[in-house]
Amino acid sequence: MSNTSLKGKAIMVTGGARRVGAAIVRTLHEAGASIILHYRQSGEQAAELADRLNWERSGSVSLLQADLLDTAGLARLVESAAESFGRLDGLINNASSFYPTPFGKIDEDNWSDLIGSNFKAPLFLSQAAWPHLKESAGSIVNIIDINAERPIAGFSTYCAAKAGLLGLTKALAIEMGPHVRVNGVSPGAIEWPADGLFDEATCQRVIDSTLLKRTGEPQDIARTVLFLMADAPYISGQILAVDGGRSAHL
Template identity: 35%
Template sequence: MVRKVALVTGGARRVGAAIVRSFAERGYHLVLHHGHSPDEAQRLATDLETEHGVRVLVVQEDLADPAAPARVVQAAVSAFGALDVVVSSASVMEWRDFDAVTPEDWARTEAINLRAPFFLMQAAGRAMPDGGCIIQIADHLAHETGFPRLMPHQITKAALGQLVRAVADHLAPRVRVNAVSPGLVLAPDDLSAAATARFLRDVPLARSGTPDELVEAIHYLVSASYVTGTVLRVDGGRHLRR
């Protein structure tokens, strides 16, 4: 059986790890990229190879390096000879008071949240066969105000939506490009119960989501052969009230 190959950036922890696991469960060989989580990445890779009989290549790269996205794609092609799906999940979300944001903060956030996805899609677009699929992980915060301590993150994620539309048009009809824009599907470790409750007051479905629900949306886009240039919101309807 010829297995398809999926590349997931930021795949060692949290939501990224759930995405990686979902592809292994579906029989994909995997390229598991991480920035600074070698132990978690290797444990996950070993578990998936044992449980699902797939091959998992672990690749460490700091995506703030302009050349890193192309190296990640080249590692995938060198290892497997093919690349069918790319999920760009790596991102930076650092809390900073508006007056405390430095040019260095801005540059790192922009580099990982926006520049790296662009060059990852550029390299993948060259390497993928007809029918390839690229999915960016956006953020509901891109569509909102009221989070001044996350402004660099918000602005770069908003720009990511426009980038998806532009690249989708450019790579069509060979490669489809879409994004998933999740709401609260996995709360930050430091988010209090009170803060979570306040957030959920503006969610019509009145609950947080789950990584599995985000994964379902990703695999819908993988299989949706007539969908490109779309940002799919998986936010419990929060965008209806913001």
């Protein structure tokens, strides 16, 4: 029997203003959750999304702005999130930096940014959220990447950061069980970077390598997150690949 209702739950989504993050926000909100929408620079998009969802259900979305690289501020961010609706039932670690770091030219700024946003911040956010999630028997979902296990040339720092997040997901499931479930979703080709980082030929090669011969949509990730949050009470420590079958034969 499906239990995909999040009515009465308060869930924080990092990087929730646009792209996959916004799809996650909309999907969890439609399932009844109150949303704490975190953003760093996308204030206009965040406000527009929050206004739309608050029009649908008054007072159901709050906004929090923060730079997740400011580790000292992450505990305060979580406390503000918990105060927004008087509780915290879920944390979606979605915010991510993504860009190439050609080997031989990697510098400490690249390292601090990519490791910070993709690995370090989820760790410290999860740690800060632990008391609240333990009280509510909550759940964490980390957005990983199939390239955590199948690295691609030119992106070694990013891939290493996501590999760290994959390992962290399983470790936190051990640390936080039995009170809190922790899982991950690993997207494949869902949305191409808006800056045209990959040319048409590269994109087509990736599509051809999937079993379904097409890209996915942000909603594919969002529906999987919803499943893990609301309809998977006996799943923890797992990583679900949402990649059109691409990782099955890479």
